[in-house]
Every structure is written in C-alpha cells, then in structure tokens.
Amino acid sequence: MRYTPHMAMAKKRSYEQYCPMAHALDLVGDRWNLLVIRELMHGPKRYTDLVEHLPGIGTNILASRLRDLEAGGLVSKRVLPPPAASRVYELTEYGRELRGVLRELALWGARSLGPPTDEDELFPGWLANALDVMLAPFAPPGRFEFRIGEEVASIVDREAKEGPADEPDVVITGDPEGVYYMFVDSRLDLVSVEGDRALLEQLITVAPQPLPAAATA
Amino acid sequence: MRYTPHMAMAKKRSYEQYCPMAHALDLVGDRWNLLVIRELMHGPKRYTDLVEHLPGIGTNILASRLRDLEAGGLVSKRVLPPPAASRVYELTEYGRELRGVLRELALWGARSLGPPTDEDELFPGWLANALDVMLAPFAPPGRFEFRIGEEVASIVDREAKEGPADEPDVVITGDPEGVYYMFVDSRLDLVSVEGDRALLEQLITVAPQPLPAAATA
DNA sequence: CCGCATCCCCAAAGATACTG
C-alpha cells in the first residue's frame, strides 16, 4: 500500500494504563464507537446505511471510527461480489463478543430513560434496537408486532427485527409515549392491541423497571 | 445557591437518540467516566486519591466528570464528620449497578490485552483491579497473595483487594510479565510460588483466554 | 495539604462541500 498524507495514521489516543478496562476503552471508548457497533450487531451494513442509522455522526467521523475499529480487529470491510457490487462493514468474531456488554449497558441505561421527548430523535431502527436489548431475550415465546409511529418492528421467538412479523400473535399499535407507559406502568389504555392480549401481558412483566424517581435529573 | 459564571453549566453533549444505549452513553460515555467509576467501585474515595489512581486525567477534567456523574445520579459527594474532615465521593445505588457492565467490558478487553509493555503505566492499584475483574469472581475459594513489582494484592474468598492477605494459602512473587504468562500460558517458571501450588493451578484455569493471534494490531 | 478554577495549547469532533 502506498503512503498518502491523509493516512498519516493519527496515533490513537490511549489511556496507557495496564488495565483490561482501560484497554477495552482504548478500543471502543471513543465517541460513536459503541453506537457503530450496535448497528453492526444486526448484521453487515453499508456506509450509507450506517450514516442513516446514526443521526448526527458526520461522515468523516464515521470513516475515522471504521478505520479505528478495523485496526482494532473489531470490524472488517468486505466487498460484495460484482452484481450490485458494494462495500459492507461487518463485525469480526471479537467484535460480536461485545454483545453482552452492549446488552448490559443498555439495560442499565433503560432504567433511567424516561418517555421519549421532542428533543430525542426517533431515528430509523430505534424501535427494533430497544426491543432487541430490553425485551427480546427475556420475552415469552411468541410473535409480537409493534407499529409505533413510523416504525414497525417485531419480536419473533425471542429475536427482535425491523419490519412486521409473519402471522403475529399480537399486534400493538400506538405512539412512543404510549408504548413507554405500557412497559413501565403496564398501562394498556394508551395503545391499541389486537390479538393475544394475555401474551402481551406476559411480555410486559419482563420489562426492566425504571429507577424509583429523581436520578434522571 | 448563588449563580457564579463558572457554574455556567456546560450543557452536556448528547446523542439525542431515543435509545437505551445512547442514553447510557450520555451518562457514562465521556472520556474517563468509566475509569472514575471503576475506582469508586472499590469504595468511597477522596479527590486526590482519584487523581492518584487515574494517571493523566488532569484535575479540571476530574472535577468536571464528578459533577456530571453527580448530576446524572451516579455519584454522591459526602463530607466526613469533623475529626479528619474530608470530602469523599461514592457511587449511588444506580452507579453501583454498573458493576456487571464493567466486568463484562474488562473481561472482553482482557482477551486482547497483551503482556505489559514499557508504554503502559503501572499505576497504584492496577494489580487489584485486574485480579478483581478477571479472576476473583471465578476463583476457587482460598487465600491468594500476589507480590508483583511494587504492588501487593490478594484474593480472599473470591474478593480482590489491595494489600497482603492474612494467612495466605499461596503467595506468588514475580514481575508483571511473569504473572501475565502464568495466566495465559499456565507457565509457572517465571514466578516464584510459595504454599499451595495445586490451588494456584486451579486458579489459572479460570483466567480468560486471549485471542488466537493478531487482532491486537 | 485538598479541592478545585483558570489559562493556554493542541487534538478531536462537527459541519459542509466536494470528488473518484
């Protein structure tokens, strides 16, 4: 590979501590890194798909982060075969092993995450992300479909994905606030439910409970 | 409380995504935050103790982070009673609930953490930190004492702490490289062992295994 | 001392425009 100036390889900033956690943070601690990994956790994605799912990232930052993650052995770049050729990024085995970390972190964060506000951007995929981390792994077996605002996502046999479900057992329709209070207060009056209501009530019981009060500042 | 200019409350930067993980990162994602929490995980600490255990942090940054963490409900400031009065910082219940995240993250990081190099700073407490997260929870019951370079730390009944152990079953003496290869390659020829060698061999089997190769870049 | 605030400098993040 030829040397070009812009490759000047910005010597990564490091904590320079001999500590497993400091080292982990050297790999994934920079801003946006874990969110990029969150997106790739769903499978390989193209550059522009990533941009779309990471509102506010700025294309240079994304390029830089992908370079860092590749250098760290967490992400690999692959070129799809000629017909409809395109580059995709995907997690390596080591990258995928962050799944447990992401889940625990998100579950912890969920406890102080209030209802959606106007400040929050409801980017494409937010619903599937939230379902995936907060509910899917603990869900009762069954087929759930959620239609919240613009988004449609589903949980099928403990797996969350974007889009509708085939032959869902229950379909929940509503807005983001409604679905929030459904899970944290078991209120079913703000959403509309079609299908197996009892199954939905089972699902509600596995949702993480928010902090008593305050703490959200 | 009176308003003074420097309180101008640096409006925290946020990802502004409605996502549990993005929210978690708004709380703990900034540089140094998780390392501060790692330190407080061992119990309340004074400002200067934190500075000492976080080489390179810069005093203004630490102050800023402690303010953020307090505002986020993760840390609280407490003033010890008059005799030897001093302020200490400690984790709230919500802050302590990050323990699982820290452990998983560190275990993940440990897999690509090579042997200590000259670049790495061996700050006070590094040994206890490493033992705590990588070995202690999975250790066989028993009393281990490690004397590695300047540091002394121990594992007693699955709990790591700084300093020697009372009546240790086994004492390991050596340097950082030696202890690294002891755990990753089960080599006992680079350290000296006094006491129950079999118990130590049991401990070695629970150490996380490093990645096959490369990846460390 | 301990617990910060201030100042200066530079590196990284953000925004936008542009190119192979």
Place this chain on the structure above:
DNA sequence: CAGTATCTTTGGGGATGCGG
C-alpha cells in the same frame, strides 16, 4: 455510493494559582 478535504468549534491535557 463511499468516502476525502477543509474549516470551525469544542473539549482534553498540562501547568499553575488560590481560597479554605
């Protein structure tokens, strides 16, 4: 489509100062 080039703004690192 998949990024790079460039400019501006923000934040971190390091040193120092200062009140309690």
